[in-house]
Amino acid sequence: xxxxxxxxxxxxxxxxxxxxxxxxxxxxxxxxxxxxxxxxxxxxxxxxxxxxxxxxxxxxxxxxxxxxxxxxxxxxxxxxxxxxxxxxxxxxxxxxxxxxxxxxxxxxxxxxxxxxxxxxxxxxxxxxxxxxxxxxxxxxxxxxxxxxxxxxxxxxxxxxxxxxxxxxxxxxxxxxxxxxxxxxxxxxxxxxxxxxxxxxxxxxxxxxxxxxxxxxxxxxxxxxxxxxxxxxxxxxxxxxxxxxxxxxxxxxxxxxxxxxxxxxxxxxxxxxxxxxxxxxxxxxxxxxxxxxxxxxxxxxxxx
Amino acid sequence: xxxxxxxxxxxxxxxxxxxxxxxxxxxxxxxxxxxxxxxxxxxxxxxxxxxxxxxxxxxxxxxxxxxxxxxxxxxxxxxxxxxxxxx
Amino acid sequence: xxxxxxxxxxxxxxxxxxxxxxxxxxxxxxxxxxxxxxxxxxxxxxxxxxxxxxxxxxxxxxxxxxxxxxxxxxxxxxxxxxxxxxxxxxxxxxxxxxxxxxxxxxxxxxxxxxxxxxxxxxxxxxxxxxxxxxxxxxxxxxxxxxxxxxxxxxxxxxxxxxxxxxxxxxxxxxxxxxxxxxxxxxxxxxxxxxxxxxxxxxxxxxxxxxxxxxxxxxxxxxxxxxxxxxxxxxxxxxxxxxxxxxxxxxxxxxxxxxxxxxxxxxxxxxxxxxxxxxxxxxxxxxxxx
Numbered sequence: 001x002x003x004x005x006x007x008x009x010x011x012x013x014x015x016x017x018x019x020x021x022x023x024x025x026x027x028x029x030x031x032x033x034x035x036x037x038x039x040x041x042x043x044x045x046x047x048x049x050x051x052x053x054x055x056x057x058x059x060x061x062x063x064x065x066x067x068x069x070x071x072x073x074x075x076x077x078x079x080x081x082x083x084x085x086x087x088x089x090x091x092x093x094x095x096x097x098x099x100x101x102x103x104x105x106x107x108x109x110x111x112x113x114x115x116x117x118x119x120x121x122x123x124x125x126x127x128x129x130x131x132x133x134x135x136x137x138x139x140x141x142x143x144x145x146x147x148x149x150x151x152x153x154x155x156x157x158x159x160x161x162x163x164x165x166x167x168x169x170x171x172x173x174x175x176x177x178x179x180x181x182x183x184x185x186x187x188x189x190x191x192x193x194x195x196x197x198x199x200x201x202x203x204x205x206x207x208x209x210x211x212x213x214x215x216x217x218x219x220x221x222x223x224x225x226x227x228x229x230x231x232x233x234x235x236x237x238x239x240x241x242x243x244x245x246x247x248x249x250x251x252x253x254x255x256x257x258x259x260x261x262x263x264x265x266x267x268x269x270x271x272x273x274x275x276x277x278x279x280x281x282x283x284x285x286x287x288x289x290x291x292x293x294x295x296x297x298x299x300x301x302x303x
Numbered sequence: 304x305x306x307x308x309x310x311x312x313x314x315x316x317x318x319x320x321x322x323x324x325x326x327x328x329x330x331x332x333x334x335x336x337x338x339x340x341x342x343x344x345x346x347x348x349x350x351x352x353x354x355x356x357x358x359x360x361x362x363x364x365x366x367x368x369x370x371x372x373x374x375x376x377x378x379x380x381x382x383x384x385x386x387x388x389x390x
Numbered sequence: 391x392x393x394x395x396x397x398x399x400x401x402x403x404x405x406x407x408x409x410x411x412x413x414x415x416x417x418x419x420x421x422x423x424x425x426x427x428x429x430x431x432x433x434x435x436x437x438x439x440x441x442x443x444x445x446x447x448x449x450x451x452x453x454x455x456x457x458x459x460x461x462x463x464x465x466x467x468x469x470x471x472x473x474x475x476x477x478x479x480x481x482x483x484x485x486x487x488x489x490x491x492x493x494x495x496x497x498x499x500x501x502x503x504x505x506x507x508x509x510x511x512x513x514x515x516x517x518x519x520x521x522x523x524x525x526x527x528x529x530x531x532x533x534x535x536x537x538x539x540x541x542x543x544x545x546x547x548x549x550x551x552x553x554x555x556x557x558x559x560x561x562x563x564x565x566x567x568x569x570x571x572x573x574x575x576x577x578x579x580x581x582x583x584x585x586x587x588x589x590x591x592x593x594x595x596x597x598x599x600x601x602x603x604x605x606x607x608x609x610x611x612x613x614x615x616x617x618x619x620x621x622x623x624x625x626x627x628x629x630x631x632x633x634x635x636x637x638x639x640x641x642x643x644x645x646x647x648x649x650x651x652x653x654x655x656x657x658x659x660x661x662x663x664x665x666x667x668x669x670x671x672x673x674x675x676x677x678x679x
Contacts, residue, residue: 050449051448051470064450093451093454094451094454097454129445131441176546177546193454196456222549
């Protein structure tokens with residue numbers, strides 16, 4: 001029996017239920033298949049490019065310690081071999097995160113490491129390194145009536161009119177316990193994303209189901225001296241650099257090679273999307289100030 | 304001079320251009336005139352070639368135009384984005 | 391990379407001169423163009439516990455890898471960096487010299503050496519409390535806890551990976567008693583007293599060439615008055631709290647005025663053997679208390 005999902009615009013058929021993903025009607029020929037089967041420890045003939053991953057041609061092998069090995073093939077398939085004691089449910093978090101991120105890279109998509117939320121049919125993406133507070137800020141905006149588009153894997157593709165669109169990753173928010181408490185979301189808190197970790201699924205009030213045009217990207221920065229709070233536009237070269245840096249697993253995009261089409265892709269996107277640096281305190285107690293500043297900035301840009 | 308294969312240029316919208324130096328990983332950007340110069344430099348050109356082409360297309364006087372082109376070319380060369388070729 | 395070491399671990403308990411050392415290195419690199427901007431430090435080698443660098447190297451979502459499993463992988467990441475770098479990298483770390491769960495030394499990979507900086511724990515307590523806007527008593531707790539660690543939360547994702555400190559004595563012992571890597575010990579107090587000579591010794595140990603003039607200039611540019619001038623003009627991004635200046639005084643023995651007798655006693659009781667070993671005089675022999 002297969003479970004069906006729609007993730008970042010792709011139809012997915014999976015051997016087992018993917019925790020945290022919203023089930024959809026099955027597709028006749030799914031774009032991506034996810035299945036449990038044996039996977040080798042290393043790739044035959046492959047270059048061991050990372051301490052725990054190999055790449056060879058269209059194959060990418062990732063070893064997640066004490067969890068599973070993931071073989072990601074040609075942007076079409078994810079094969080998973082569970083390590084002793086791990087469950088398929090545990091592997092879900094990786095399928096929907098790193099594994100799908102690599103698969104989207106293989107398909108040549110521009111993937112940002114960021115959360116996206118939408119209002120009035122337009123989306124903003126919130127980017128930043130792990131631990132920067134992307135999901136927390138997205139959750140705070142969802143509390144203010146925005147719809148969740150993606151949690152941390154933000155795949156961009158050209159829409160009908162050339163403007164880039166974000167396709168929903170079909171997932172719930174994932175928040176650490178500290179953020180759940182700070183945002184008073186205890187009642188919406190669901191299961192743990194992965195056993196042993198204090199990170200939980202949180203059902204947002206509203207979820208975008210359609211591809212949503214992206215209007216702006218905000219890159220999160222902590223306001224430590226000499227940086228002060230504020231929202232500043234990024235000049236073009238900086239924005240290009242940021243798109244590389246804020247890509248989902250930027251090292252991977254580089255290891256896959258600097259290709260002219262990737263530069264053209266980023267440049268094409270910046271013709272339609274403005275990019276800003278959002279500098280704010282990390283302190284959760286001051287999150288409301290950041291939300292107000294962002295909402296004001298959005299209103300001003302819309303006017 | 305002309306631009307070399309260690310540089311990738313890509314248009315942004317109608318007017319702007321970004322360039323990536325593959326060797327240093329640095330990005331540069333320029334406006335509509337710079338973008339036109341860049342296109343012209345696909346094939347080797349001299350400064351007078353460039354001045355003539357740009358003055359024909361944009362509303363600039365020749366002296367300003369040549370000075371700006373020299374600045375632009377100097378900057379591109381300084382960053383290894385273009386190189387001179389034997390005449 | 392052959393010849394000199396590929397990676398120099400610039401290891402210390404927090405607030406022991408690590409940042410001063412990195413600013414010296416930045417100024418050495420800047421040469422005549424110095425003084426180097428103190429806010430450019432990030433680009434110059436980085437910190438071993440960077441979450442972002444770990445993710446870029448492993449492709450993993452570090453939030454879904456346990457702290458101990460991360461330590462296991464960190465060794466593999468460092469092994470790879472040491473094998474691949476084409477120029478010597480100085481990497482800051484506050485981690486103790488720990489073993490991974492499988493019993494391998496996390497930092498003990500071929501081609502690396504360690505410069506270990508140590509500072510009087512009584513001054514560390516004062517400086518840490520000030521830097522982190524916490525109380526001296528909390529700082530002493532971190533010095534005294536043998537299982538102490540930074541960024542060890544399980545309910546939130548810290549910007550850096552978990553760093554085991556093992557207390558002040560445990561930290562020093564872990565680096566000084568290991569026999570995997572060549573290591574040199576620098577006392578912060580000696581560096582303050584004779585910076586040129588001590589920095590020169592560290593550079594010679596690392597196999598990094600520099601003339602006495604270059605070293606003297608870098609020391610001048612990394613001087614505390616220069617750092618404070620820059621910080622008051624622009625601030626310094628590495629500082630943790632929003633009010634406390636990072637470059638407080640850089641003084642030696644400031645604890646005498648800042649700690650109570652009871653606080654001094656708590657530190658000295660916990661660390662007397664290591665303090666004696668490293669030449670830090672106790673304020674009173676234990677039997678007289």
